[in-house]
Amino acid sequence: MRIIKKIHRTFKLHRIFIKQDLKRLMEYKVDFLTGAVGMLLAQAINLFFLSVIFSQIPSLNGYTFEQIIFIYGFALLPKAIDHLFFDNLWSIGYFIIRKGDFDKYLTRPVSTLFAVTVEKFQVDAFGELIVGITFLCVSIPQIDISINFINILLFIIAVLFSTFIYTGIKLITSSIAFWTKRSGHVMYMFYMVNEFAKYPTTIYNKVVASIITYIIPFAFTAFFPASYFLVGGNPLFNIGGTIVMAAALMALGIFVWNKGVSAYESAGS
């Protein structure tokens, strides 16, 4: 019962915070509209370049254009969901800790990680989300994927846990700031590895492939789960791997975060 109450309260707070942040966006109308236009432009440019690439290359390492679009679209979903809900971790890496602004989260009776992440609802992510879903909708009818209950369930699970791979990596790297005061560039370096995830891992050399499989496992946010739906394969590795990686990264992330909170030194005032 207590757990249910706690979850209920968490969702309620979450809703309230999102509402607040949307109000904040509305407060600065010009900025909001410019941001929305910029976001659409960025995705349009992405689309344009992809179409240029695939007008030259009909297939990539055995993957057809439609299959690549499926992987690309899949890759965008967890990225977008993480972007939507956990974007404030970037501020942890860049300035919240350095400026001592973390103090206020510590004086509130909610978990610090929750308080930090719910404070920002990054609507920019809707661009990626829309493009991702569009890619999937365009590619799925043209490739041989059976749409059944199991597959839909596995798809949802795969996207959900892929999201936590993103969040986990950001959590670990942003927490470094508790000791170094600033870790934004470290975060950025690790985060940008996700660019590799949009394409089949098999096109990379061994070193890159190992890195994105085992060390910074972005391959599990797109290629591995997506290729399960495309060409079959072992769900224990392709989907199970995503779950294991996500769980491991989140566990490590929360551990490092908590260690970091007790090492937090604030800033002089």
Add this chain to the structure above:
Amino acid sequence: MIYVEKLRKEFKKAIKEPGLKGSLKSFIKPKNEIITAVDDITFHVPKGEILGFIGPNGAGKSTVIKMLTGILTPTSGKCEINGQIPYKNRKNYVKEIGVVFGQRTQLWWDLALRETYTVLKEIYEVDDEQYKKRMSFLNEVLDLESFITSPVRTLSLGQRMRADIAASLLHSPKVLFLDEPTIGLDVVVKDNIRNAIKQINENEQTTVILTTHDLQDVENLCDRIVMIDKGKKVFDGAIDSLKERYGQSRELKFIPVNFDIAANLDYEREFNLSDNDIFVENDGHSISVKFNSDKVSVEKMLSYTLSVTHVKDINVGDADIEEIIKDIYKSGVDIGG
């Protein structure tokens, strides 16, 4: 209520030589030194007391407050408030305290002030009826009505401080921590804030710990002060006892009828005083004599002065706490407590 025992906080600080070269050097081969910001401080605060926490810049006041509010984890020592250890059961603990850092704000910067209160209401799980009651009380004490619909970014510093104090009190905390609540404010607003703090303390028996550089705050509000310097406690007691112990300094101020005659006054010779015990200043309008009342009584000073010159006006001032504290800061000696 609040027990602090041998509380200590050390920070590791990188030693850097000046310039880019120095920065590079410390980047490649960092050297650290340990800085003790708070050095085994012990004190207790009973329920309902207003404790003034004073000390020069960098004395460690904020560090102590941050440990008491669960923001920093102490290196060693103990602090217990309401039977809870701040950094251990943080989430539970902070429900019972209110915190204001004068230099920062916890208000939602971009939104109307009221929005902050509605969010805090949810965070602290204040029910609707209690919230209504509380808001009208805070409104009465801190006069928020006129700006509650304005975005926080447009508030003046005085308004913002009142709003921040209200935010810290929304959940009726048992202990209120105020870190420099009157910093940068004008005299009228300072006075309002002091009255508000007093009223809340009286109405609800809220224990208040406040740090300040404004000694008017201390004189008007505090039952007791703890003075720290370089991380160590140098005084702990009532303000009166501070005056008693260190406040032998008195000031005799008078306007002589004739300045030439008054020039014949020679206190040093008359009472055989050293430079440390007497200081005479003549600004052309009046003459001010600061003296140590341990060495020579007020009565003797007065009668000697009046025996030499006629005066238009004369008065003897009490020890000024500001002066005492300045003296203690400057001398920096451990005077025990």
